[in-house]
Ligand code: SF4
Ligand code: SF4
């Protein structure tokens with residue numbers, strides 16, 4: 001139904017643009033998350049390598065450009081992807097009942113996608129705040145954080161990688177770039193590798209403290 | 213093979229008697245070889261409860277009128293064999309569509325609205341000449357169009373879609389598949405921009421979140437993921453190519 005206010009504020013391209021922003025911000029964040037994991041895993045090559053990498057990123061201002069940029073991208077992603085989450089109690093009840101009845105894997109994955117998304121918002125917020133207040137990043141300070149908050153980091157790792165892996169899977173499905181089952185298997189493999197790397201890294205940080 | 217005793221738990225509600233709240237009613241029935249839900253429901257109605265409402269026309273997966281939630285999943289009752297189900301079977305009417313009573317829903321109004329909204333007919337400026345020879349279409353295009361045309365409008369993809377369950381205006385996989393069918397058709401002269409007007413919003417291609425419950429529950433096995441993705445890609449290209457229109461004020 002057309003009305004005056006709808007006609008005059010209509011932007012037919014808005015939904016499409018928002019969808020593309022969701023795609024772009026999501027891909028940037030997945031890229032960041034996987035790079036972040038590789039950087040952090042530098043601890044496996046020793047304390048000096050880790051500290052040197054951190055200092056290098058600092059020296060060339062990469063941290064000072066990268067961190068605000070990623071925070072901005074994350075913020076955009078929260079707004080555009082968050083709008084997909086049903087916010088009315090009634091809708092949430094319909095979705096939950098629907099998912100339970102349907103017993104359909106991809107629908108459940110999406111339900112968890114919204115839950116991990118909200119969890120990441122809180123946990124990553126705390127994580128960024130802890131890192132920034134303990135600046136600069138050094139192996140000793142990181143080890144200290146991980147030893148005090150191991151469970152926190154385990155949950156953040158799992159939620160983050162789950163959200164990233166399946167988020168990417170869903171984009172591939174929606175745009176039809178590659179066969180759904182092939183891409184599902186590939187992304188699951190990558191996610192398992194990254195989570196394993198994350199677990200080993202956490203373990204390395206735990207041991208680091210024990211040696212001191 | 214020992215025959216099982218099946219228990220059916222069936223949703224009951226009659227909009228003409230709103231004072232009676234919806235409830236589940238149980239029926240017992242002896243299983244027969246090769247029994248479909250169509251046979252079972254008719255036996256229940258004939259032998260146990262003439263008031264039970266449900267729809268069938270073709271009983272051969274052609275008309276699309278018998279879809280219902282079988283143990284929570286959208287299925288065609290005439291195509292579903294009881295031997296593939298546990299001995300306890302729950303039947304609910306499809307969600308999203310207007311409830312006529314018990315297991316019967318009105319999919320017709322929904323699909324008619326969708327056809328009108330997507331203008332599901334060939335748009336052409338060419339005059340039809342009844343005496344001219346029929347024009348040929350290459351086989352590949354014809355097959356692609358036929359693939360989309362296999363939709364029997366049963367509504368399973370709509371019922372299975374989480375988005376359609378909470379957003380009334382969403383065209384769903386059946387609607388987007390319908391648009392894909394006309395996009396593929398060389399006789400339709402609509403421009404990408406004109407299609408964009410129809411499915412370039414969240415009511416169409418960009419409302420889909422890619423859960424694939426549509427594809428996984430389509431009884432005709434339509435390639436819905438690829439149809440949705442095809443329309444999405446086309447619409448993104450059309451939307452990016454278009455200049456934002458200047459407004460009147
Ligand atoms: S992919 Fe999901 S959201 Fe899109 S139409 Fe199918 S079931 Fe609905
Ligand atoms: S696309 Fe499949 S599930 Fe959807 S209405 Fe058509 S036949 Fe039914």
Ligand code: FES
Nearest residue numbers: 271275276278290
């Ligand atoms: S009765 Fe026609 S599809 Fe089942």
